[in-house]
Amino acid sequence: MIKLIGILGGTFNPIHYGHLRMAQELADVLGFDEVRFIPAATPPHKPTPEVSPGQRAAMVELAISNNPLFKLDTRELERTGASYTIDTLISLREELGENVALCLILGSDAFVKLNTWHRWQELINNCHIILVQRPNLAVQPKLPEELTTLLHDHYTENISDLSTKTAGYVQMQKITPLDISSTKIRDDLKLGRSQRYLVPYNIIEYISTHKLYK
Numbered sequence: 001m002i003k004l005i006g007i008l009g010g011t012f013n014p015i016h017y018g019h020l021r022m023a024q025e026l027a028d029v030l031g032f033d034e035v036r037f038i039p040a041a042t043p044p045h046k047p048t049p050e051v052s053p054g055q056r057a058a059m060v061e062l063a064i065s066n067n068p069l070f071k072l073d074t075r076e077l078e079r080t081g082a083s084y085t086i087d088t089l090i091s092l093r094e095e096l097g098e099n100v101a102l103c104l105i106l107g108s109d110a111f112v113k114l115n116t117w118h119r120w121q122e123l124i125n126n127c128h129i130i131l132v133q134r135p136n137l138a139v140q141p142k143l144p145e146e147l148t149t150l151l152h153d154h155y156t157e158n159i160s161d162l163s164t165k166t167a168g169y170v171q172m173q174k175i176t177p178l179d180i181s182s183t184k185i186r187d188d189l190k191l192g193r194s195q196r197y198l199v200p201y202n203i204i205e206y207i208s209t210h211k212l213y214k
């Protein structure tokens with residue numbers, strides 16, 4: 001029996017209910033045995049965050065502490081240099097063995113840029129991709145042709161397919177659209193606006209105690 005592991009990589013600067021609710025809904029619908037939250041050290045696609053990797057990971061840990069399905073995985077913080085998802089998948093496979101399907105969760109904003117990722121063509125040989133719509137993307141960019149081909153070649157609607165092999169399918173899943181982003185949270189915190197009900201309360205307390213996002 002193949003186990004299904006959800007993989008949610010991100011900057012988590014900070015983690016918010018968009019991340020948490022997406023992970024929960026996918027775990028319920030797809031039957032994940034666990035979801036790994038993997039904070040990126042030096043995100044290859046974004047400016048280096050001013051909040052330290054350790055603080056971003058600490059916030060993830062706090063946010064998921066009451067959910068037995070959710071695990072913090074700090075492997076990208078322990079490596080030096082850029083965090084490449086392909087390396088993370090290979091190292092997860094080495095650790096977890098051949099009997100797990102790694103299900104890489106990607107918001108549509110991340111998916112449309114997938115063809116710019118390091119060794120992106122190898123990703124699908126190492127995981128399934130679970131694609132979710134990010135609500136209200138300012139512009140809905142056209143999907144690059146090579147990603148249309150990836151979708152065409154690997155797409156499945158059947159949830160049960162995900163546990164028939166350990167990698168190789170792309171699936172789209174509808175989730176409750178929550179238009180929450182870390183960028184908006186950081187901008188609003190700078191303006192002194194409350195972030196209650198967008199991020200867990202213990203994260204609000206952590207941000208305030210450590211005087212982050214001033």
Ligand code: ATP
Pocket residue numbers: 009010011012013017018019022105106107108109110132133134135178179180181182183184
């Ligand atoms: P930032 O605003 O700093 O770019 P973010 O809110 O997009 O951050 P990330 O940590 O970069 O958060 O996101 C990690 C992953 O979670 C990405 O695949 C992203 O598309 C997805 N994601 C983040 N927020 C949401 C949301 N509200 N709904 C669906 N997917 C989301």
